[in-house]
Amino acid sequence: MTVFDISSPDQIKDALDWAISEKQSLSISGNGSKESLGRPMEVAAELRLANLSGVRMYEPAELVMKAAAGSSFNEINAVLHENDQQLAFCPPDLGPLLGQGAGLGTLGGVFCSNLSGSQRIKMGAARDHLLGVNGFTGRAQAFQTGSRVMKNVTGYDLCKLVAGSYGTLAVCSEFTFKVLPKPEKLRTVLIFGQEPNAAVITMRDAMSSVHEVAAAAYLPEQIAGRTNIDYVSNANRAVTAILIDGNGPSVDFRLNALRSMFDAQGELEELHSKRSSELWKFVSDVGAYVEDQRRLVWRVSLPPSDAADYIFRLRQQIEDLEYFMDWAGGLLWLSLPEGLEDAGQGIVRSQIRNGGHATLIRASSDIRSRVEVFQPVDVVKARISEKIREGFDPYRILNPARMYSIG
Amino acid sequence: MVMMPKPNEEVIAKRGYLVQRLRQIIRDPEAVIDEEAGLRAFECDGLSAYRQLPMIAVLPETKEEVAEVLKFCASEGVNVVPRGAGTSLSGGALPLADGVLLGLGKFNRILEVDYNNRCAVVQPGVTNLAITDAVKSDGFYYAPDPSSQIACTIGGNIAENSGGVHCLKYGLTTNNVLGVEMVTMDGEIIRLGGKHLDAEGYDLLGVITGSEGLLGVITEVTVRLLRSPQHVTAQLIGFPSSEQAGDCVGRIIAAGIIPAGMEMMDKYAIHAAEEFCHAGYPLDVEALLIVELDGPEVEIAHNNSLIEKIAGDCGASVIKQSQSEEERLTFWAGRKAAFPAVGRISPDYMCMDGTIPRSQLPLVLKRMNELSNKYGLRVANVFHAGDGNLHPLILFDANIPGELEKCEQFGADILKLCVEVGGVLTGEHGVGIEKRDLMGEMFSEDDLKQQQRLKCAFDPEGRLNPGKVFPVLHRCAELGKMHVHNGKLPFPDIPRF
Numbered sequence: 025m026t027v028f029d030i031s032s033p034d035q036i037k038d039a040l041d042w043a044i045s046e047k048q049s050l051s052i053s054g055n056g057s058k059e060s061l062g063r064p065m066e067v068a069a070e071l072r073l074a075n076l077s078g079v080r081m082y083e084p085a086e087l088v089m090k091a092a093a094g095s096s097f098n099e100i101n102a103v104l105h106e107n108d109q110q111l112a113f114c115p116p117d118l119g120p121l122l123g124q125g126a127g128l129g130t131l132g133g134v135f136c137s138n139l140s141g142s143q144r145i146k147m148g149a150a151r152d153h154l155l156g157v158n159g160f161t162g163r164a165q166a167f168q169t170g171s172r173v174m175k176n177v178t179g180y181d182l183c184k185l186v187a188g189s190y191g192t193l194a195v196c197s198e199f200t201f202k203v204l205p206k207p208e209k210l211r212t213v214l215i216f217g218q219e220p221n222a223a224v225i226t227m228r229d230a231m232s233s234v235h236e237v238a239a240a241a242y243l244p245e246q247i248a249g250r251t252n253i254d255y256v257s258n259a260n261r262a263v264t265a266i267l268i269d270g271n272g273p274s275v276d277f278r279l280n281a282l283r284s285m286f287d288a289q290g291e292l293e294e295l296h297s298k299r300s301s302e303l304w305k306f307v308s309d310v311g312a313y314v315e316d317q318r319r320l321v322w323r324v325s326l327p328p329s330d331a332a333d334y335i336f337r338l339r340q341q342i343e344d345l346e347y348f349m350d351w352a353g354g355l356l357w358l359s360l361p362e363g364l365e366d367a368g369q370g371i372v373r374s375q376i377r378n379g380g381h382a383t384l385i386r387a388s389s390d391i392r393s394r395v396e397v398f399q400p401v402d403v404v405k406a407r408i409s410e411k412i413r414e415g416f417d418p419y420r421i422l423n424p425a426r427m428y429s430i431g
Numbered sequence: 432m433v434m435m436p437k438p439n440e441e442v443i444a445k446r447g448y449l450v451q452r453l454r455q456i457i458r459d460p461e462a463v464i465d466e467e468a469g470l471r472a473f474e475c476d477g478l479s480a481y482r483q484l485p486m487i488a489v490l491p492e493t494k495e496e497v498a499e500v501l502k503f504c505a506s507e508g509v510n511v512v513p514r515g516a517g518t519s520l521s522g523g524a525l526p527l528a529d530g531v532l533l534g535l536g537k538f539n540r541i542l543e544v545d546y547n548n549r550c551a552v553v554q555p556g557v558t559n560l561a562i563t564d565a566v567k568s569d570g571f572y573y574a575p576d577p578s579s580q581i582a583c584t585i586g587g588n589i590a591e592n593s594g595g596v597h598c599l600k601y602g603l604t605t606n607n608v609l610g611v612e613m614v615t616m617d618g619e620i621i622r623l624g625g626k627h628l629d630a631e632g633y634d635l636l637g638v639i640t641g642s643e644g645l646l647g648v649i650t651e652v653t654v655r656l657l658r659s660p661q662h663v664t665a666q667l668i669g670f671p672s673s674e675q676a677g678d679c680v681g682r683i684i685a686a687g688i689i690p691a692g693m694e695m696m697d698k699y700a701i702h703a704a705e706e707f708c709h710a711g712y713p714l715d716v717e718a719l720l721i722v723e724l725d726g727p728e729v730e731i732a733h734n735n736s737l738i739e740k741i742a743g744d745c746g747a748s749v750i751k752q753s754q755s756e757e758e759r760l761t762f763w764a765g766r767k768a769a770f771p772a773v774g775r776i777s778p779d780y781m782c783m784d785g786t787i788p789r790s791q792l793p794l795v796l797k798r799m800n801e802l803s804n805k806y807g808l809r810v811a812n813v814f815h816a817g818d819g820n821l822h823p824l825i826l827f828d829a830n831i832p833g834e835l836e837k838c839e840q841f842g843a844d845i846l847k848l849c850v851e852v853g854g855v856l857t858g859e860h861g862v863g864i865e866k867r868d869l870m871g872e873m874f875s876e877d878d879l880k881q882q883q884r885l886k887c888a889f890d891p892e893g894r895l896n897p898g899k900v901f902p903v904l905h906r907c908a909e910l911g912k913m914h915v916h917n918g919k920l921p922f923p924d925i926p927r928f
């Protein structure tokens with residue numbers, strides 16, 4: 025297949041004009057780090073945006089940046105770092121999980137898949153930080169929505185729609201987004217040896233406390249053993265981890281408060297800034313499932329209080345289940361043995377009882393063409409979604425069938 | 432004045448029949464209102480310069496009734512305007528002469544408080560403040576806090592994506608809503624989101640929020656609850672000029688501090704508020720900041736000393752730290768009452784709502800002053816300074832012929848100025864009818880059409896709240912058409928791998 029190396033917005037327009045007139049479809053990617061996320065597609069050509077890169081505007085005191093869609097996170101982070109700022113939703117790098125290299129992720133990839141790291145429970149998702157989008161619809165028309173200011177309710181909030189649309193609505197050329205000060209200090213409280221249901225209660229209590237917890241995760245023993253942070257990997261027990269961040273005096277105070285709050289829950293330990301960053305990167309990037317690339321990986325979002333029961337039910341049906349919890353229980357990362365009929369989707373999805381959704385993040389393309397990668401939606405929502413798509417991309421030339429088969 | 436679409440006489444002619452049928456759908460016969468005295472209650476919202484009696488008002492009690500009413504209206508070709516408490520400042524809830532006004536006031540129950548998942552499930556007619564009131568004693572609250580929070584409903588908040596003084600740190604409505612149940616114009620009930628995070632498929636919840644009642648009628652809402660902060664303090668910081676105040680705001684944020692709230696008032700607003708509620712504001716300053724910090728005491732102390740230093744460097748002439756919760760609330764009382772306070776010194780006022788990049792503040796204030804002289808109308812400024820959201824209050828007297836039009840012109844000039852400096856027409860009040868005809872200042876014709884294609888996906892006949900937000904109504908069939916250019920050479924200049 026031909027891969028086109030896009031380096032200017034005009035080239036996007038040319039490519040779209042061609043695709044429309046020739047009735048050909050295109051796949052859209054940044055660096056291709058998440059190419060295997062979604063349903064496999066048959067397209068005439070691929071548009072690669074990695075060379076459409078660079079910071080277009082950055083005003084640290086206004087907490088805003090605008091950059092081209094193909095800019096890599098490494099590039100963006102380096103610029104932000106100079107001003108002690110960051111993307112507060114802590115975008116995960118799923119490249120290694122998906123069998124690719126690290127550090128390939130682009131802005132377009134992260135915003136269009138609305139993927140957020142562990143801090144999402146406090147700081148919001150990628151979509152919450154997206155202020156404006158420029159690009160082209162599948163009509164090959166220039167398209168602009170949002171702006172550069174923090175508060176804007178002028179017209180429909182199409183940024184929300186673009187975020188998480190996996191390139192099925194528009195080819196984005198630039199994003200304008202919110203950036204935030206990097207916390208001065210991080211501390212992680214570790215609680216050892218909790219059972220899943222006790223951990224869910226601990227995480228709930230942490231989140232419900234006045235201590236502004238930034239992230240909360242539960243790593244069963246087997247998963248904890250895969251980190252390269254010795255306190256965690258040598259624990260030989262499950263580890264519940266609670267992150268706080270902020271300025272020095274505040275973090276010290278809250279750390280002590282959380283430690284005394286959970287003193288009775290088991291043995292405690294704490295991680296300082298550097299190791300905290302490493303641990304939360306391991307959690308957000310799903311480092312635990314990188315090594316064995318054969319296994320299937322599911323990502324499940326559900327009400328946090330359901331997490332332990334859900335896992336309990338799953339384990340009764342899938343013997344060789346690996347899992348860990350992020351987002352205080354609201355996000356479960358499952359690893360299933362290969363060779364399960366339907367990749368486990370029947371069990372994984374039917375056990376979600378009080379709302380939520382499951383996405384098949386890693387599987388062979390053969391499986392992804394047979395199994396619904398994204399959670400099927402009800403008929404009314406499906407109909408509305410399809411009409412939205414009709415409005416943006418009437419010929420279905422953009423990433424057709426990447427999310428759902430074409431209706 | 433903004434013109435509304437011409438009423439459909441055929442619809443008006445069958446009013447009696449519509450009332451009769453609606454009374455069969457709604458259980459409570461009193462809930463279908465057709466006499467003038469009853470309809471008066473709904474004739475305007477917070478943008479009271481515009482008034483219109485609805486053809487009929489309907490006050491359903493269940494989502495099934497909402498669905499039946501919408502389905503019926505769709506089949507009869509009748510337009511529908513949803514309404515919460517009617518506090519919209521942009522005319523979003525303005526009735527239509529040929530339309531049914533759908534009041535959601537009876538949906539006033541809090542259905543569930545779920546501390547395990549830190550959320551509450553409520554009906555759309557519950558007021559914003561009632562949510563916090565219901566969970567306050569357990570140490571929780573709902574973060575977005577519009578100044579109208581005693582009255583405005585959560586359904587209206589979602590429709591407008593409302594903000595409040597605390598959205599600098601805690602976000603707008605859109606960042607604090609987990610799910611909704613909604614009825615489409617053809618009467619289908621759908622649920623978007625829930626107690627979990629992020630959407631499956633397209634983020635429809637994200638576009639419903641802020642859609643000004645044009646896409647569906649919200650019948651249930653799940654909001655995120657937060658734990659109330661341990662301590663809260665506020666500082667009043669006065670400056671000899673607004674430039675210095677604006678500079679101070681920028682430097683506080685650049686220092687890595689995101690206050691819970693950071694508000695600014697100009698001299699005119701300070702005086703009006705002080706006279707109205709004796710908040711203890713200094714009267715010899717040109718600009719006043721209220722900076723609120725929350726969190727553990729040590730954090731507040733640490734940040735307060737940083738802020739004091741920054742404020743001093745920026746030339747602050749007064750710095751006053753709240754010494755008690757009571758004093759903190761007094762500081763806020765003046766700001767929160769700024770609108771009624773200004774209302775007291777002028778027969779009428781109109782509240783604008785543009786957002787600008789903060790660095791443009793001195794320029795915008797200077798130009799606004801020039802405009803004020805040009806139009807001969809006074810303007811008082813209150814300002815969500817942290818996020819650049821301006822609320823200029825234009826004072827006028829509607830009884831003087833021509834003054835309302837002059838005020839609208841002035842307002843339009845201010846909003847155009849906001850767009851010119853890189854900002855937007857509305858930061859939190861919505862487009863409604865008020866800014867409808869200015870949409871072209873910010874969006875190209877193609878972008879406006881693209882937005883209307885979204886509307887087509889939900890409400891292809893354009894029955895829900897027509898005449899709001901979009902200056903020109905296009906038919907969906909026309910919007911769907913596509914002009915195909917003749918096949919160019921495939922990628923003449925794009926390099927291939």
Ligand SMILES: Cc1cc2nc3c(=O)[nH]c(=O)nc-3n(C[C@H](O)[C@H](O)[C@H](O)COP(=O)(O)OP(=O)(O)OC[C@H]3O[C@@H](n4cnc5c(N)ncnc54)[C@H](O)[C@@H]3O)c2cc1C
Pocket residue numbers: 476477512513514515516517518519520522523524535555576577578579582583584585586587588589590591592593594595596643644645647648649650770859860896
């Ligand atoms: C004194 C004052 C101060 C204010 N301060 C602020 C402020 O600080 N921040 C801010 O953001 N706003 C503020 N506002 C504006 C206003 O209060 C908000 O826009 C509020 O969200 C409107 O809520 P409501 O229930 O009154 O809605 P309404 O005015 O009844 O309706 C507003 C819009 O929402 C739609 N709508 C209402 N309910 C539903 C529903 N259930 N389903 C679908 N659509 C619906 C209506 O069709 C309309 O388009 C203020 C207003 C006043 C009068």
